[in-house]
Amino acid sequence: MESVKMLGSNGGGYYGQNSANPYENPTPATNAVEILLMILIASGFIYAYGTMVGNTKEGWVLICAVLVILSAALVINMISESSNPALSGLAVNQSAGNMEGKEVRFGDVSSAQFGAWTTAGAVGAVTSMHDSWGPWGATSLQAMMMLNCVFGGVGCGMINILIFVILSVFIVGLMVGRTPQYLGRKIEGYETKLTVFSFLIHPFLVFTFTTLGVLFAASQTLNPGFQGFAELAYAYLSAAANNGSAFAGLSVSPFLNYSMALVFAVGRYGTFILMLFVAEVFLHKKIVPFDIGTMRTDTWIFGAVFIGVVVILNLLTFFPLLIFGSLGQALATI
């Protein structure tokens, strides 16, 4: 069951504690396997994409770019979980790291890593309770779901990566003095429109529903202030990104149930449907051959540009959400 859960980036476990439960994930070895399974298909998709377009370098550039972002998340997570800020001034031995909500057999480092992989890969399985994480780590977890393209889920990660590739190529491609073209196809009004709409769905859902959550479900949060806000934000982020992991701390209510179900559906299928139209249009386009005047998307510079666009575009839209939640909390601890 574990393999299905992990491979399919499903994340729904047999037990409520998910992979934290020893029956699901008994040893560090099985943990490693679970992590591998998580991103196996998603990364495979990116590589396969490269093969399909006839140039595996295209795939590798994206895999590397995404790995860079993931590495940053891994580092942040590990540093974050190395100590519990609430206990920082006290006479407590923190050498084992922030063990609140963690499984002893995994410890803080492995749980931190697992958290990064699961939110990045839109899997949602957990080996620790995310509500107990320190603020920096929590920020990173939410950031992974905001980006929704750091490998991402099976298939939908690839789609989101492509959304950002198209947006990157459009903005930056102009700087080269040509009308933007990706893989030899000109990016014109119709597909730009649809790609922009696809990009907007995710932040729109998260912002409007978190707002509704604050209005109608504030009482469902466990903690006050930044932490509570993060609980709400995380829930909707997880739904919109089809992650499935929970910050926990939210008590169930019909409002939350129904709204999150709605967000799940629109978040997943909205993007899919729009991008299918884009794919159709690209299929019929005339291909312009490459020459040295074309901006190439299989170079390291494009990889860097891709990272920049992904980070900046998402940062610009989601920053307020982080500030009111985990990031604000993180800054408070400095």
Next chain:
Amino acid sequence: MYMLASQIFMEIIASSTTLIYIAFVILGIILVGYLTYVLIRPERF
């Protein structure tokens, strides 16, 4: 006349911070609607 009018005006302003905020939100929604239209049909402009 002038005093009365400005008094009424001030009273309205004082009690209407929420009203103003609601107006702000509605205006915002209208702008979003306008922008959606621009997104769908940019040629119209």
Next chain:
Amino acid sequence: MSNGVYSRKILVDAFADSIKKLSPRHVIGNPVMFVVEVSFFFALILAIGAWIFGSSVALFNTEISILLLLTVWFSTFAEALSEGRGRAQAESLRKTRKEVRAQKIADDGTITEVDSSELVKGDRVIVRAGDTIPNDGDVIKGSGSVDESAITGESAPVIRESGGDFTSVTGGTTLLSDELLIEITANPGESFLDRMIALVEGATRQKTPNELALTTVLAGFTWILTVIIITFNTLGSFLGVTSDITVLYGLLACLAPTTIGGLLPAIGIAGMDRVTQFNVIATSGRAVEAAGDVTTIILDKTGTITIGNRLAEEFIPLGDKTEADVTRASFLSSVCDETPEGRSIVALAQKLIPDLTRPDVKNVVEFSASTKMSGVDLADGREVRKGAFDVMSDYVRYVPQGFREVIDGIAQRGATPLVVSVDREPIGVIHLKDTVKPGMRERLQELRDMGIKTIMVTGDNRLTAATIAAEAGVDDYVAESKPEDKIKIVEAEQKQGKIVAMTGDGTNDAPALAQADVGLAMNSGTQAAKEAANMIDLDSDPTKLIDVVGIGKQLLMTRGSITTFSVVTDFAKYFTILPAIFAVALPAIGKLDFINLQSPHSAILAAVIFNTFVILALIPLAMRGVKYKPKDATSTLIRNVAVYGVGGLLTPFIAIKAIDLLVNYLHLVG
């Protein structure tokens, strides 16, 4: 004709015009600016309310409202300025078109004097030396030298003559010599000048496809930012934080891509103007953008890649004939040939044998592109012909010894061999020298650096073409081509997915010009060519195509660079405004303010001031276009990302800090 100086009149006119453009009806066409304008109105009401209510934020609210208005105004100013410049160019053209008197000639030969504005299409006029040509037309009879400086600014006169490819004359130019019979080809108000003026003035009306796509992206960013602003206070209420609506509008204005949103119209208009400055009329902005995408250019050999006025350099006898024989025969063949080549043959012959006399000519055989030969039939019965060696070798009775060697010898030197025959007997070969234009090699290399393939097309023989091609450095060439071949070449390239540009002037170029993605017709060319093309070069210089490609690319580059800059500066603005907004309620977030701004209000004010004035500061860049160097994509990308991407990250921090200090120094915040 080009004028890069901002004259006082243009600035003043732009000022007035920009105020008019502030009307919401106009601004609604620009989504980013419209959102800012609406914010301005609401913020203004709030400011007034604050004054009446005696609130402490009255001054701050007023400042923000003013800044919001300025943001929109700087944008309309940029637009008005670029339009004004274009209009000034059009005006200076209009001034050249005086009302002149024209000598209209009716079918029966009677001449009436009419005003140039009364001439319609189909009318015929006689123009004599010293007269101004009344309107656009085709020369039906005669040849003369025309001063086109009124249109092109070039004082060197050009030859316009009937037949051939130089028949077009433009209204407003002056005939310097001889006499021309001209058929008018345009109705009053529809001449090319009028069209050009209309284009330059109408440059605002149509948004090009790329501009529309970019507007979509910008509208999208603004869309989500508006959603964020609307929900901001509700989200904040969870933490007990509310912000002033005016502050939220300031935040919106800063985060929305106002820099590119405000300058986008001006960039497009300025781009079209730059094309006009190069004396090229583009029929649409789309043509200019297409020029930027060009991947293949087709150029003629003679006159484009080479200097064109081929001069006779040597007469080489064939078989047992002597040089004198060839000289005389060549002289005879070209005595009625008015082309520069013909005249140079006559001149060289007369130099070698000074006492040559004109023969009695019974019949003149004109050159045609399909027969590739010309000559005369003399009164004494002799038939003298000269022509390309391939057709001549079929035409003559026998092929003499050493024929091939002589031909190849000339061709290998990049010259054109013309075989001369009398009564179908080959006499000799004329060596017509043709040289590659100076600097052509470098220009073609520039094109190659940009990834553009060059193809040379010529009716000349293969060997000559090969030599010239190698010397000029074209990527490919087609020799011995007939006029109808050109369109086939265009189509072949397009089938490969290439974007093709070509130049042309003759009627036989028209199909190819129409088929090409970018067709540049010479103003001196025939009407058909000009109608088929989507750009016309008033200087009739085919190498102008290279400049046009550069302008197209520069236009797109400017859009991309300023967009990148606009988006990236948001990064710094977040770091300045958000800490300020939460300074009181959530002091934790104040730690983001690592550049240590003085107070929340001054921080927000500084950010908004920066956001507003950066538009004004970038107007020159938008109008001039970013620096453009013909290079490959990767280096251009790295360079522009470094300048505008990294620049956009760092500059705002410095600028906002400076403005913040200034604002506090001037006590602009309460």
